[in-house]
Amino acid sequence: MNYPSTSVQDSSEQHVSEGLPSAIDPAQVGTAAPSLRSTRARELVFMIESLTAFYGEVAAIRDVSFEIYRRMVTAIIGPSGCGKSTFIRCLNRMNDVIPSFRTEGRILYHDVDLQGSGVDPVAVRRRIGMVFQRPNPFPKSIYENVAYGLRILGLKDDLDGRVEQALKRAALWDEVKDRLKRSGLSLSGGQQQRLCIARALAIEPEVILMDEPASALDPIATTRIEDLMHELKKDYTIVVVTHNMQQAARVADMTAFFSITKGDEGQRSGVLVEYDDTNTIFTQPKDKRTEDYVTGRFG
Amino acid sequence: MEADQNASQIFRTERIGRRKLVNRLVEVAATVSALLAVAVLVLLIGSVAKRGAGAISIDFLTKTPVINTGFGEPQPSGIANAIVGTAIIVGLAVLMALPVGVLTAIYLNELAPPRVASVLTLALDVLNGIPAIVIGIFVFVFLVVGHGQTAWKGGFALAILMLPIVARSTQEVLALVPSSLREASLALGAARWRTTLSVVLPQAVGGIVTGATLATARVAGETAPLLFTSSLVADDIRTNPNEALESMPMFIFKSAEQADPALHEQAWGAALVLIAFILITSLLARAFAARSRRRLLGER
Numbered sequence: 001m002n003y004p005s006t007s008v009q010d011s012s013e014q015h016v017s018e019g020l021p022s023a024i025d026p027a028q029v030g031t032a033a034p035s036l037r038s039t040r041a042r043e044l045v046f047m048i049e050s051l052t053a054f055y056g057e058v059a060a061i062r063d064v065s066f067e068i069y070r071r072m073v074t075a076i077i078g079p080s081g082c083g084k085s086t087f088i089r090c091l092n093r094m095n096d097v098i099p100s101f102r103t104e105g106r107i108l109y110h111d112v113d114l115q116g117s118g119v120d121p122v123a124v125r126r127r128i129g130m131v132f133q134r135p136n137p138f139p140k141s142i143y144e145n146v147a148y149g150l151r152i153l154g155l156k157d158d159l160d161g162r163v164e165q166a167l168k169r170a171a172l173w174d175e176v177k178d179r180l181k182r183s184g185l186s187l188s189g190g191q192q193q194r195l196c197i198a199r200a201l202a203i204e205p206e207v208i209l210m211d212e213p214a215s216a217l218d219p220i221a222t223t224r225i226e227d228l229m230h231e232l233k234k235d236y237t238i239v240v241v242t243h244n245m246q247q248a249a250r251v252a253d254m255t256a257f258f259s260i261t262k263g264d265e266g267q268r269s270g271v272l273v274e275y276d277d278t279n280t281i282f283t284q285p286k287d288k289r290t291e292d293y294v295t296g297r298f299g
Numbered sequence: 300m301e302a303d304q305n306a307s308q309i310f311r312t313e314r315i316g317r318r319k320l321v322n323r324l325v326e327v328a329a330t331v332s333a334l335l336a337v338a339v340l341v342l343l344i345g346s347v348a349k350r351g352a353g354a355i356s357i358d359f360l361t362k363t364p365v366i367n368t369g370f371g372e373p374q375p376s377g378i379a380n381a382i383v384g385t386a387i388i389v390g391l392a393v394l395m396a397l398p399v400g401v402l403t404a405i406y407l408n409e410l411a412p413p414r415v416a417s418v419l420t421l422a423l424d425v426l427n428g429i430p431a432i433v434i435g436i437f438v439f440v441f442l443v444v445g446h447g448q449t450a451w452k453g454g455f456a457l458a459i460l461m462l463p464i465v466a467r468s469t470q471e472v473l474a475l476v477p478s479s480l481r482e483a484s485l486a487l488g489a490a491r492w493r494t495t496l497s498v499v500l501p502q503a504v505g506g507i508v509t510g511a512t513l514a515t516a517r518v519a520g521e522t523a524p525l526l527f528t529s530s531l532v533a534d535d536i537r538t539n540p541n542e543a544l545e546s547m548p549m550f551i552f553k554s555a556e557q558a559d560p561a562l563h564e565q566a567w568g569a570a571l572v573l574i575a576f577i578l579i580t581s582l583l584a585r586a587f588a589a590r591s592r593r594r595l596l597g598e599r
Contacts, residue, residue: 099412126488136479138498149487
């Protein structure tokens, strides 16, 4: 049962030293200038410790432990029903709205326990944004979709500028700048999804969670979302759930592979099987189950 | 001809004649029933219109009731006080029932744990099934006895009738608002109430207005609660909700009981005005519903 956490710790230690140019002492990475960001300086954002999440009596995920690093794309892959979405929705406490939902274990966000008594989920979601599987723009104008979060926060100065900035970052500005008053629903599916990303970016979160953001989109729109993720990871920490392994391979720096185990009474729960550099996961997985999955023999 | 024979060869099937007959019978029965329902409405409106049309005039709508005793020139008589009274009583009922009904629906749909919600929904349905006269007696016993009748007590009785209709119809439209929109708002750091106010209610406003309009039309014709709460009235136009005010249903009820055929015609006339009011409100409600549906689909 301890399997995932041990494998994770091994691999992360290994990679801190492995990924850096040998001339640089890993201990000095934290003090080095931002120019070193491109190297593998890993700064913790989330530390997940033995997270188990229940819907009623059923554990959707069991004993998940790993770390998520700043300004990287972390992909969560795995077969249907392995708890990928449940997991990512724990990271901004979106599951709080489900009455029977509860968790055990801890999720530390910058060393603060997200489930802690003093933590307001509303404040959590302001720092940790989310993009959903199906584009879900509000049936308001394009402008109002992006301005919504800003208005809630009372960030009313230079609203136009902030909206423009967010749309530019989401690579949507050029397509919509002449029709900001049109309904967000008048856009194509891919544009709607980028609008949802712009909406999330507008309030300047640190983390963006994406729950299969391209699964409802055609291949061209998917490519644009993936390009966008590459661009956004310069400024944001991105966690993306995907059922598409190629997508994980293309966009992610780190990849976590979840799978399903059957408990003593046949109850199925998701567990973290392996977490490592995306490259390692896809080329030299340590676990047989990972290998079977990424080579298409399973799932 | 040969092709036809080929077709019946290929699509050979069992008991085809009998199955077609049963199908036809059910279709006919359903169509006739639907026509009957419309026919009842047409007959009803037709007969009210036939008997009441003679009473309708500008004077009828703008003058107050006059008892013509047969001496001297007959004075024009009207139902202006009943129209004004009904407007005030129903207006008060809407003011009381609409906010409470909508907030109840918000609680049921957005906040309540499922078990509480199902109990409350059942309670609303029971309330909806309580006869109007029982609600009339209830208000009579608790508010009128010892204090006297007033229009606002009539409005209160009608509000009790409206409340479950408004709450249930609002609840139904709120349930239609996709949960993905709520999630989108929550994920942007909006609190629950803000999400309800800024995202859910704007989506549902058309449906809420529709439900409220239908509920208004429904209670505007209620007589029983007003019998207990606002029936001992003066014949001139009054607007003070702290005294009993005339209303259209009460006017119809009282006039129809009289021996004077002129009053009978006035009762029919008032009935026609009431039906016209309800018809217009229902059509308005439909128009609102259609408009909000278009908005939901993103066409503006």
